[in-house]
Amino acid sequence: MNHATADDAALVAAARDGDLDAFEALVRRHTPVVYAHAFRIFGERTAAEDAVQEVFVKVYRSLDGFNERSRFSTWLYRVARNTCLDMLRAGRKRPVPIDPLDIHATVAGDMGDQVALSTSVELAMRAMVPEDRDALSAVALYGLSYAEAGEALGVPTGTVKSRVFRARRSLAMTLSIEERSA
Amino acid sequence: MDCIEAQSVVSQALDKAPVDEAVLETAKRHCTTCAECTSFVRAVAATLRTPLPQPDETLPDRIMAVVRAEAAKPASGPTAPNPVATKPGESSSTSAPSDTERLLKALRDPRHRRALAGWASAAAVMLIVAGAFAGQGVRQILVPSADRSMTTMGGIPEGGVVQGDSIELYDTAPQQDTSASGQDEARTLSAPSAVATENYVSFGGAAYRLVADSAATDPSSLSQIGTARSSLGQPGAPSQLNVLGNREDLSRIHIAPVTGELLTFELVTRVYGGRTFALQTAEITEFGQWPSLPRSMSKPTSDDGAPVFRLVETESSGALVYEPRAGGSGVGIAIGPGSPESDPARGNPEWTWWTPIR
Numbered sequence: 001m002n003h004a005t006a007d008d009a010a011l012v013a014a015a016r017d018g019d020l021d022a023f024e025a026l027v028r029r030h031t032p033v034v035y036a037h038a039f040r041i042f043g044e045r046t047a048a049e050d051a052v053q054e055v056f057v058k059v060y061r062s063l064d065g066f067n068e069r070s071r072f073s074t075w076l077y078r079v080a081r082n083t084c085l086d087m088l089r090a091g092r093k094r095p096v097p098i099d100p101l102d103i104h105a106t107v108a109g110d111m112g113d114q115v116a117l118s119t120s121v122e123l124a125m126r127a128m129v130p131e132d133r134d135a136l137s138a139v140a141l142y143g144l145s146y147a148e149a150g151e152a153l154g155v156p157t158g159t160v161k162s163r164v165f166r167a168r169r170s171l172a173m174t175l176s177i178e179e180r181s182a
Numbered sequence: 183m184d185c186i187e188a189q190s191v192v193s194q195a196l197d198k199a200p201v202d203e204a205v206l207e208t209a210k211r212h213c214t215t216c217a218e219c220t221s222f223v224r225a226v227a228a229t230l231r232t233p234l235p236q237p238d239e240t241l242p243d244r245i246m247a248v249v250r251a252e253a254a255k256p257a258s259g260p261t262a263p264n265p266v267a268t269k270p271g272e273s274s275s276t277s278a279p280s281d282t283e284r285l286l287k288a289l290r291d292p293r294h295r296r297a298l299a300g301w302a303s304a305a306a307v308m309l310i311v312a313g314a315f316a317g318q319g320v321r322q323i324l325v326p327s328a329d330r331s332m333t334t335m336g337g338i339p340e341g342g343v344v345q346g347d348s349i350e351l352y353d354t355a356p357q358q359d360t361s362a363s364g365q366d367e368a369r370t371l372s373a374p375s376a377v378a379t380e381n382y383v384s385f386g387g388a389a390y391r392l393v394a395d396s397a398a399t400d401p402s403s404l405s406q407i408g409t410a411r412s413s414l415g416q417p418g419a420p421s422q423l424n425v426l427g428n429r430e431d432l433s434r435i436h437i438a439p440v441t442g443e444l445l446t447f448e449l450v451t452r453v454y455g456g457r458t459f460a461l462q463t464a465e466i467t468e469f470g471q472w473p474s475l476p477r478s479m480s481k482p483t484s485d486d487g488a489p490v491f492r493l494v495e496t497e498s499s500g501a502l503v504y505e506p507r508a509g510g511s512g513v514g515i516a517i518g519p520g521s522p523e524s525d526p527a528r529g530n531p532e533w534t535w536w537t538p539i540r
Binding site for chain 1: 199221222225226228232242244249253488489
């Protein structure tokens with residue numbers, strides 16, 4: 001099997017049979033997304049990396065519990081979200097507080113600057129209502145459909161659709177401050 | 183079509199949700215003529231082209247080190263129970279086994295069989311020790327066999343000294359409660375050992391292992407360098423014992439129990455990365471007690487060492503080497519529970535902490 005080109009389902013099946021290289025391919029493929037997800041929750045690199053490591057260890061231990069009728073991304077999203085929430089509940093990690101003035105100061109910068117834009121987007125993501133951010137992460141980061149996100153979040157599809165829309169409007173409003181101030 | 187509806191349609195189209203073509207065209211036309219919707223589209227487009235925050239490039243390697251260590255453990259890995267937390271109301275992808283099934287599965291699990299064998303061995307050792315104490319006296323129990331004198335590995339260079347509680351240099355987590363209840367909790371979190379405990383004492387925060395009696399040691403060459411609290415191998419409460427030795431070389435210490443013998447203990451060390459590390463421990467007050475993490479240190483809650491340590495590698499002996507998440511291995515290293523018996527940690531079921539001495 002070519003691990004680089006194999007799809008997630010094939011890699012999961014191989015990993016279940018003890019192929020650690022297949023699991024490594026899954027880890028390398030999905031680490032950026034899980035990290036971005038965790039970073040938007042904790043706002044801090046170390047906490048996000050700890051969460052990612054815990055997520056993949058849990059995934060590895062639970063490969064037998066993976067329902068092949070679901071997409072790996074859906075399952076991964078659920079594990080990642082639950083892991084981050086567990087870390088928050090247990091007090092092991094706390095999100096870095098956000099000062100609204102920080103967001104304004106950042107977005108008031110040069111929007112043509114990718115770094116400034118990225119920083120402002122991440123701050124705005126973290127400032128969002130958690131339910132809205134969860135839904136947007138599921139759809140925009142993990143590429144889940146509204147129905148898959150609804151299943152993972154335990155809410156109706158319509159609720160996911162409205163949360164994602166609300167999240168985008170929130171982002172747009174935050175970023176549009178820059179346009180008005182430019 | 184109003185602004186909210188137009189933006190909602192655009193948002194759904196971005197998410198590849200089914201949207202009527204005609205409705206989408208109407209929404210697009212609206213967005214080109216309305217300042218608010220234009221701003222919305224531009225902002226959403228900006229977020230789409232923004233690069234994601236990137237983790238450290240070594241993160242996948244670190245994850246795989248933990249996973250490979252997990253896979254190397256007997257009967258762990260993909261067949262282990264699903265530990266993934268689920269929210270109330272979420273369905274689990276696996277059905278819950280009955281109590282009988284869980285018991286049978288546990289008994290089939292080689293790790294549990296090993297643990298049961300360990301407990302059985304420990305029980306047998308306890309019975310033998312009790313009988314020996316009754317019939318033979320303390321001295322014959324305390325004097326080790328010849329091969330025990332080989333257990334300290336790595337050795338201490340001339341002039342090597344034990345460093346103090348250097349762990350306090352990087353207090354990354356709340357202090358662990360070492361009251362009676364705290365100790366009980368710590369034991370609950372530890373794996374039972376399959377090997378018999380060595381005879382240890384603690385002195386200056388370091389662990390020393392009994393290696394021999396000191397018939398060949400000239401007591402006049404020793405001076406009192408402190409005290410240690412231990413019952414040694416005798417029944418009853420621990421007592422304060424004079425520790426004899428040489429302050430310039432703390433690789434060996436000597437204790438003279440009330441029975442008059444001079445017992446010699448050797449600092450437990452290991453070599454890692456070309457450096458020598460000494461085993462640090464919470465107080466050890468009796469023989470049969472394993473060295474454990476110093477009081478100032480929190481115990482990991484996960485096999486991967488989180489939240490205190492991060493797995494660095496698996497040594498050729500099979501021992502799992504961890505470093506502090508804050509500070510790196512320069513501050514010290516930890517060895518995971520259940521190291522091989524051949525390791526300097528001697529199969530200790532507790533996490534152990536080692537600080538560099540040179």
